[in-house]
Amino acid sequence: MDDTIRRLKELTDSSDNIVFFGGAGVSTESGIPDFRSVDGLYHQKFRYPPETMLSHTFYETHTEEFYDFYRAKMLALDAQPNAAHRKLAEWERQGKLKAVITQNIDGLHQKAGSRKVLELHGSVLRNHCTRCGQFYGVERIVNSRGVPRCSCGGIIKPDVVLYEESLDEDVMAEAIHYIRQADMLIIGGTSLVVYPAAGLVQYYRGHKLAVINKGGAGSGLGAAVTVDAPIGQVMAQL
Numbered sequence: 492m493d494d495t496i497r498r499l500k501e502l503t504d505s506s507d508n509i510v511f512f513g514g515a516g517v518s519t520e521s522g523i524p525d526f527r528s529v530d531g532l533y534h535q536k537f538r539y540p541p542e543t544m545l546s547h548t549f550y551e552t553h554t555e556e557f558y559d560f561y562r563a564k565m566l567a568l569d570a571q572p573n574a575a576h577r578k579l580a581e582w583e584r585q586g587k588l589k590a591v592i593t594q595n596i597d598g599l600h601q602k603a604g605s606r607k608v609l610e611l612h613g614s615v616l617r618n619h620c621t622r623c624g625q626f627y628g629v630e631r632i633v634n635s636r637g638v639p640r641c642s643c644g645g646i647i648k649p650d651v652v653l654y655e656e657s658l659d660e661d662v663m664a665e666a667i668h669y670i671r672q673a674d675m676l677i678i679g680g681t682s683l684v685v686y687p688a689a690g691l692v693q694y695y696r697g698h699k700l701a702v703i704n705k706g707g708a709g710s711g712l713g714a715a716v717t718v719d720a721p722i723g724q725v726m727a728q729l
């Protein structure tokens with residue numbers, strides 16, 4: 492075991508109030524690509540960059556194209572939790588971890604057994620009619636063509652926070668609450684450049700900040716330990 496991982500294990504072993512904050516890197520080891528990373532496939536099949544197609548403006552003005560992209564690229568329903576998801580769920584069962592805060596929308600933490608999951612950007616698994624509010628599971632989106640419609644005629648929209656849309660204030664407030672009272676905060680798989688990751692870290696008041704990130708992002712945060720490796724591989728050793 493490498494020294495930084497041994498140090499990380501010492502910190503997690505001695506903590507009983509861990510909060511985990513994760514980003515896209517947590518899902519990549521489950522085969523879900525980070526749509527922000529450069530991917531030629533997008534450019535071959537779609538005429539706009541992902542950030543454009545996942546914006547509220549695009550949803551409003553190119554609704555059918557939005558759903559074509561969304562069905563093709565944002566739904567990965569066969570993906571399975573990896574070692575990072577499983578370890579976090581195990582820690583919660585043991586009472587060591589109090590909350591998972593995630594920027595991911597794939598529901599993999601819940602699939603691994605985590606219960607307290609704060610989804611800053613929503614979830615593809617929840618969808619609502621924009622006219623009557625009727626709830627729909629993801630199958631309704633998968634099995635629709637063009638713009639998915641409710642029986643009332645309204646458009647069914649995923650509970651996913653698009654670019655230009657604001658985050659759910661209740662979820663943010665709860666995330667801040669958990670980070671404030673955490674004895675250990677682990678940040679994993681996020682470059683910390685995407686709002687609100689960097690802002691949330693400032694609420695942490697403890698001395699056991701850990702950053703696990705392939706590529707070295709977050710090394711300037713003054714963390715007690717920083718691990719530059721894929722998060723699933725790291726957490727499998729804890």
Ligand code: ZN
Nearest residue numbers: 620623641643
């Ligand atoms: Zn409806």
